[in-house]
């Protein structure tokens with residue numbers, strides 16, 4: 001009970017606690033003195049004055065691989081500046097970065113300087129390589145005498161390597177005006193290995209454009225975002241939130257958008273409502289998304305195209321197939337939002353586009369992982385929202401693209417995927433569902449599971465509720481309309497899902513509780529009730 005493992009454990013826990021306790025505001029480690037100052041490139045190098053701390057938007061890491069990840073920050077003296085430039089001067093600024101094996105930066109393993117360009121809204125993306133697999137790293141940035149807080153991130157296990165466990169928190173839908181981002185703070189306190197964000201990270205809608213019964217908890221700056229300046233400013237405002245900053249600082253994120261990063265319910269080339277200049281708007285929102293997210297350069301947008309679908313591999317334990325169901329989908333069927341009308345089941349319709357579908361099916365066939373998780377936006381299982389014999393389904397979900405759903409479901413069956421699990425956001429409600437070959441036949445085979453995470457804030461405060469079954473959708477095993485997030489603990493033997501809920505978001509500081517738990521056992525498709 002002595003020696004290195006014991007020692008590591010002891011030093012490990014206080015480190016994490018320090019990370020969480022230095023949560024708010026200026027946790028500037030080692031700034032301005034001694035060696036730190038000597039390393040600093042120095043604001044004022046070119047004779048301009050030091051305008052104060054440029055690190056008001058926090059730091060982030062993302063897309064871990066076995067030998068690296070991406071580190072992110074963006075400089076802004078005035079996050080709410082209307083021109084979206086964050087009050088930054090129109091010049092290149094050098095940003096130093098360091099990666100260490102310890103939180104005290106005694107064992108720095110990588111360091112360098114990256115240029116923050118005005119053309120990229122002074123964002124910085126660093127992609128270190130050659131790091132050790134399956135381990136924690138700490139990082140920070142510096143400009144002049146200003147140093148960021150210390151972030152914690154980690155690499156993925158080596159390809160095929162066995163892992164004992166993986167904790168993932170999944171979140172979506174954070175409308176600024178609907179409440180406080182307490183769910184992000186609670187996610188940080190879970191100290192997950194990974195955070196999955198399934199979209200609606202921002203809302204494009206302007207002040208008072210999206211009212212909810214619990215009222216406006218705080219004001220979003222500006223009207224509906226349409227220009228590059230608008231989107232940049234919106235991301236900047238979101239990134240000033242201390243709870244969001246903390247959640248980014250404690251774990252790597254894997255992000256993908258849904259619709260509100262651009263326009264409500266957009267589909268491929270089609271905006272929600274006819275509008276001039278949608279291509280330009282799309283390009284602006286893609287550009288701002290890249291600038292503000294911890295994404296690898298492979299995702300850098302080219303005009304109206306941005307390759308966001310990708311695979312995150314976690315050793316032999318899990319593959320995350322991250323899907324983009326917005327950019328390549330056919331327009332919603334049945335004239336918009338509600339069906340069915342028959343058109344939704346046309347065989348040529350696609351929610352992924354052919355290329356992404358082939359990429360996914362190929363990846364499922366080649367996967368040797370214990371768990372294959374499809375991380376995506378909209379509900380996969382059928383969801384009839386009308387009580388009684390009549391049927392109403394959303395045309396924005398996979399119910400509007402039933403041929404796509406069939407091809408992918410058959411694809412994972414034919415590929416012999418061991419444990420397929422779909423992870424979903426979008427609908428501002430928790431759901432757990434068994435995935436079946438035929439949702440109209442309760443006797444059809446269960447071939448997978450779906451876990452839908454509720455919203456961080458969208459919808460505002462919700463009453464405590466109790467799920468007593470859904471006769472119209474017997475495959476739906478759980479539902480709650482409360483705010484929160486999903487926590488999953490994945491081991492070779494099982495995936496455990498805890499549906500975490502908050503009693504309110506209109507005020508800060510809500511506690512978190514587990515509303516329901518399910519287990520998926522290795523090799524047994526479908527959900528089992530979890531205990532405790």
Ligand SMILES: [Fe+2]
Pocket residue numbers: 172173174200260426427428458
């Ligand atoms: Fe949403």
